[in-house]
Amino acid sequence: MPSSLSTTSYALLGLLVFDQETTDGGMTGYELKQRADNTLRFYWASPAMSQIYTELERLDRHGYVAATEVEDGKRTTRRFAITDAGRDALGEWLRTSASEFPQLKHPIALRLMLGSLMGRGEVRAMLDDYLDQLADRRRDLAAVRELLGDRNDVRFPAHVADWGLAYYDSEAEIVERLRKEID
């Protein structure tokens, strides 16, 4: 019964590792989505809500998470916590499966390839617009990095955030240089 999970599935399971087990055990699907928006989004993908619930269901079937129904006023919410089996599976995955090379889908680069079909001004506008978006992203990630501080339990997520920040900086630099070359 390997019945391997997708990388996204392991990624979500991984987010549950950093759950600081509050009074109730675990996180809701909604909370997990928020965490994904704050972390996974920057170097993987933040799955749609519907997929979060689907994956949690799947992880539950594998016994990698434990669900508890919590009475919350009039409604009942489900909270999910990673199990020991889940932690084992995650460690096994990290240790035995090969790391794929990163996959980049870069619409700006793609369009730049076709720069000869655009006017000079259009190319410049596209790159400027990209620089703006890049700055927005960087701000978002910097805010997340701030939250992590230097707490030891999130030392690795902090490393990843630093990586992301350095990447955004380098990307902005490259695009600015490119912009000048094209003029």
Place this chain on the structure above:
Amino acid sequence: MPSSLSTTSYALLGLLVFDQETTDGGMTGYELKQRADNTLRFYWASPAMSQIYTELERLDRHGYVAATEVEDGKRTTRRFAITDAGRDALGEWLRTSASEFPQLKHPIALRLMLGSLMGRGEVRAMLDDYLDQLADRRRDLAAVRELLGDRNDVRFPAHVADWGLAYYDSEAEIVERLRKEID
């Protein structure tokens, strides 16, 4: 009938723009796949052969490419060339549709986030391995860049290749720094 095409579809159409119209008109699906492996692969994705043929079929239905059957010894191969309508559609797409922000799927960063579940040596090995892969990639892309030279018709693809090379260099630098910090 807008019946918008996917970005991948436009990307393939874009590759046909650089077809230096030889004796026969256009490229075979097989040749297009090779070109995608040399270009698209680095900043988008190189579709599977089966998808190439599917997309060419679709582009043909839209009138964006023209197919010609060519007798090639005992077999008949189909060659595809971009049409004027195709060039128009591509320009329209470049001018009117918004550019999405790049999407990065980075398994190494994802795994690094879970570094606390791995041994120090395992993390280091993972990063070293990534640096090797990165160097391989860079070599491949540098070879492609070489081919482009300074020909004016491929000025923009060359810009994109330069962008990629700078990205790989920056990424290697960041990972090396990270490696030291983790030790």
Place this chain on the structure above:
DNA sequence: ACAGCCATGTAACTCGTTACATGATTAC
């Protein structure tokens, strides 16, 4: 009261992949 957030799910669909099938041509 009304908006905005919290919370959970199902159904239909798209995009793209792998597996399967087939066969000609070319280089050793």
Place this chain on the structure above:
DNA sequence: GTAATCATGTAACGAGTTACATGGCTGT
């Protein structure tokens, strides 16, 4: 002759999205 490459397609499947549907809770 036989392996690698050229060449073309179909079928089944998987991963993930958007649209749809529902309803409670919270702040103003």
